[in-house]
Amino acid sequence: MTNEGSFAALLPLVIFMAVMVGISIFVRHQQAGKNFVGNYFIGNRELGGFVLAMTTVATYSSVSSFVGGPGMAFQIGFGWIYMAVVQVTAIFLVLGIFGKRVALLARKFNAVTVVDIIRARFNSDLLAAISAFVIVLFFCGTMTAQFVGGAKLFSAVTGYSYETGLILFGLVVVIYTSIGGFRAVALTDTCCALIMMVGIVLLLHYVLQAGGGYEQIMTSIENNHPEMLEPFSFGNMPWTIYFTQWLLVGICTIALPQSVVRGISYKNTQGLHSAMLIGTVVVGFMNIGINFTGILAHGVLTGSPADYGGVDNIIPTTIVTVMPKELVGLAIIGPLAASISTISGLLIVASSAIIKDVYLHYKEKNNQPVESSKLRILSMATTAIIGGAVFFIALTPPSLIWLINMFAFGGLETAFFWTLLLGLFWKKANKTGALFSMIGGTIIYCATQAAGFKILNLHQITIGITVSLILFLIGSYFGKSSNEKTLEKFFPN
Numbered sequence: 001m002t003n004e005g006s007f008a009a010l011l012p013l014v015i016f017m018a019v020m021v022g023i024s025i026f027v028r029h030q031q032a033g034k035n036f037v038g039n040y041f042i043g044n045r046e047l048g049g050f051v052l053a054m055t056t057v058a059t060y061s062s063v064s065s066f067v068g069g070p071g072m073a074f075q076i077g078f079g080w081i082y083m084a085v086v087q088v089t090a091i092f093l094v095l096g097i098f099g100k101r102v103a104l105l106a107r108k109f110n111a112v113t114v115v116d117i118i119r120a121r122f123n124s125d126l127l128a129a130i131s132a133f134v135i136v137l138f139f140c141g142t143m144t145a146q147f148v149g150g151a152k153l154f155s156a157v158t159g160y161s162y163e164t165g166l167i168l169f170g171l172v173v174v175i176y177t178s179i180g181g182f183r184a185v186a187l188t189d190t191c192c193a194l195i196m197m198v199g200i201v202l203l204l205h206y207v208l209q210a211g212g213g214y215e216q217i218m219t220s221i222e223n224n225h226p227e228m229l230e231p232f233s234f235g236n237m238p239w240t241i242y243f244t245q246w247l248l249v250g251i252c253t254i255a256l257p258q259s260v261v262r263g264i265s266y267k268n269t270q271g272l273h274s275a276m277l278i279g280t281v282v283v284g285f286m287n288i289g290i291n292f293t294g295i296l297a298h299g300v301l302t303g304s305p306a307d308y309g310g311v312d313n314i315i316p317t318t319i320v321t322v323m324p325k326e327l328v329g330l331a332i333i334g335p336l337a338a339s340i341s342t343i344s345g346l347l348i349v350a351s352s353a354i355i356k357d358v359y360l361h362y363k364e365k366n367n368q369p370v371e372s373s374k375l376r377i378l379s380m381a382t383t384a385i386i387g388g389a390v391f392f393i394a395l396t397p398p399s400l401i402w403l404i405n406m407f408a409f410g411g412l413e414t415a416f417f418w419t420l421l422l423g424l425f426w427k428k429a430n431k432t433g434a435l436f437s438m439i440g441g442t443i444i445y446c447a448t449q450a451a452g453f454k455i456l457n458l459h460q461i462t463i464g465i466t467v468s469l470i471l472f473l474i475g476s477y478f479g480k481s482s483n484e485k486t487l488e489k490f491f492p493n
Contacts, residue, residue: 010158012329013336016195017172020188020340024180027187040181040348040379047265049274051190056091056262056275057283058189058338059345060253061196062142063149064405065287066335070294071311075304077221077228079237081291086250088287091279093251094259099272101424102263108489111264113349114257114420115357121423121490122431123483128361130438132353134415135257139346140390141408146346147394148404149312150339156316157332166394173340174387177347178380182265185344192337193282199334200289202327203319204296210322211299221298228295244459248406252413252465255420258349293318343387351383406459407449414445414464418472427491432479433472441468 047055073080102117109120115135119128147170154165177185211217227234253259266272297318305311319331355378363370415438422429445464448454455463 010160010329013154013158013168013333016333016337017169019191021172021176021179023187023191024176024184027180027184040376046183046267047186047262047271048267049271050278051186052095052262052266052271052275053091053277053279053282054193055186055189055341055345056095056259057279057286058193058196058341059258059262060087060090060256060283060342061193061286061338062342062405063146063153063335063339066196066290066338067149067153067312067315068405070290070297071305071314073291073294074297074301074314075311076233076237077225077230077295079228079231079233081288081295082231083237083242083245084249084287084291085284086246087253088280088284089250090253090259091283092276094254094256095263095272095276095279097254098260098420098424099263099266099276100269102260103266103272105424105490106264113264113352113356114260114416115353118419118423118434119357119361121429121482121486122434123486124431124435125361125365127431127435127438128357130435131415131419132357134412134438134442135353136350136386138408138411138415139258139350140386140393141411142405143343143346143387143390144393145404145408146339146343147390150336151394152312153316153332153335153339156313157319157328163395166391169336169340170343170387170391170394173343174347174384174391177344177387178383181379182348185341185348186265188344189341192341195337196286196334197282199331199337200286200293202331203315203323203334204289204293206322206324206327207293207296207300207318211296214296217296217299221295225298228298238457240457240459244461247465248409248413248459248461252417252461253409255417256409256412257416258345260416260420261349261352290315343390347383347387350386351379354382354386355379410449410459410461410464411442411445413461414441414468417465418468422472422476424490427487428476428481429472430476430479430482433474433476436475437468437472440471441465444468 069080069084073084102114105111105117105120109116111117111120115128115131118131119125147166150169151162151165154160154169155162158165176188180188208214208217211220221228227236232238263272266275294314297314300318300321301308301314305314308314308317315335319328323331355375359378360370360375418437418441419434423434441464444467445460448460448463453463454460
C-alpha cells in the first residue's frame with residue numbers, strides 16, 4: 001500500500017479518536033460537582049433506552065466478532081452463522097432476566113456495581129473480594145485480545161506498524177475512559193455501534209459489487225465449496241461446537257458482569273424495554289451481517305484462510321481488496337470501534353471492582369472518610385493503570401484472539417452464572433454455595449483449559465458450568481442459610 005493510501009486510511013481513524021476524547025472531556029465537564037462514584041461508575045442511573053441498547057451491544061460485540069468470527073464463517077460457511085445467530089438473543093436475555101431485578105435491587109441497596117449486589121445478597125466481604133479479583137483477571141485477558149485484534153487489523157489495512165496502531169487507538173481508549181467514566185463510555189459506545197453498522201453496510205456493498213453480485217458468488221460457492229451450504233459443513237462444524245458456542249456466546253452471557261452492570265444504569269422501565277428491542281435488532285443485524293460478509297468474501301478471495309495468514313486476516317484482506325482507498329479508513333473504524341468499545345466497557349467495570357468494591361468498601365467499613373477529590377484521582381489513575389498494563393502486555397501479541405476471548409468469556413460465566421442466577425432468584429442460595437461455586441468452578445475451568453482436557457470434545461465451559469452448579473448446590477445444602485433480614489429484602493412477600 002502506498003504512503004498516500006496509508007494516510008487516507010489513517011485520517012478518518014484519527015478524527016474518530018479525537019471525537020471520542022472530546023466526548024469524554026465534555027462529559028467530565030458536565031459531571032463536575034455531582035456525586036462522583038455514581039456518575040463515574042454507572043452514569044448516575046440516567047441512561048435512556050437507545051444509549052443503553054447501544055452501549056450494551058457495543059460492549060458485547062468485540063473485535064473477534066468483526067475479525068475472527070467472519071474469518072471462521074469464510075472457512076466454515078453457513079454453519080458458522082447458524083451457530084453464531086444465538087447471540088441475537090443475548091441483549092434481550094441479559095436485560096430481560098437481570099435488567100429490572102438488578103435495577104430495583106441496586107436502588108434499594110444503593111449499589112453501584114454487580115459486586116455490591118453480590119455482597120448484599122450473601123453478606124460476604126470474602127465473596128465480594130473474590131468476585132472483584134475474578135473480574136479484573138478475566139477482563140485483562142479479554143482486553144488483551146481486543147488490543148491485539150485491533151492493532152493487527154489496523155496494521156493489515158493501513159500499512160502502518162502494529163505498534164503504531166496499538167499506541168494510536170490503545171492509549172486513546174485508556175485516556176477517554178479514565179477521564180469520562182461510565183457516561184463517556186456509554187456515549188462513545190453509541191457512536192461506536194453506529195459506526196459498526198455503517199462499516200458493515202459499506203463492506204457488504206463492495207464485496208457484492210466486486211464478486212459480481214449475490215447470485216454469482218453463491219453459484220461459485222455451490223460449485224467449489226458445497227460443504228459451506230451444509231449446517232455441519234461435512235464434519236467441519238460438529239454438534240459439539242454448536243452446543244458449546246450456544247452456551248459461551250448465548251445463554252451464559254446473561255451473567256457477564258459487563259452486561260449485568262448495564263441493568264444498574266438505566267433510567268426507567270420504558271428505557272429498559274426500548275433497549276431490549278433496539279439492542280436485539282442491532283446485535284442481530286451486526287452478527288448476521290458481518291458473518292454473512294465473511295462467507296461472501298469467497299467472491300473476491302481465492303484459496304484457504306492459510307493463504308492469507310489465518311482466519312483473522314480474512315476481513316482485513318477483504319477490506320483492502322474491495323474498498324476504494326478513500327473509504328478504507330472509514331471501513332476500518334467499524335471493527336476498531338468494536339475493539340475500543342469493549343475495552344472501555346471492561347476498563348470501567350474493572351476499575352470499579354478495585355476502587356468501589358475493595359478500596360472504598362474497606363474505608364466505609366472502618367469509618368474512614370475519603371475526600372471526593374482523592375477518590376476521583378484514585379479512580380482515574382486505577383482505570384489508567386489497568387489499561388496501561390494491558391497495553392504493555394499487548395506489545396508482545398499472543399495469537400488466536402478468538403480463543404483468548406472465549407477463554408475469558410468462559411471464566412467469567414463459570415464464576416458468575418450460578419452466583420447471580422441462583423442468588424437473585426432462589427431463596428435457599430447461601431454464602432457457602434456461592435463461595436464453593438465461584439472458587440471451585442473457576443479453578444476447575446482454568447485447570448481443564450490448561451490441561452486441554454475435554455469431555456465428548458466439548459469446550460471446557462461445559463465442565464466449568466456443571467461443576468460450579470454442583471458445588472453451589474452442595475454448599476447451599478450444607479451451609480448456613482442466609483439471614484431472614486437479607487431474604488426479606490431480596491424476596492419480599
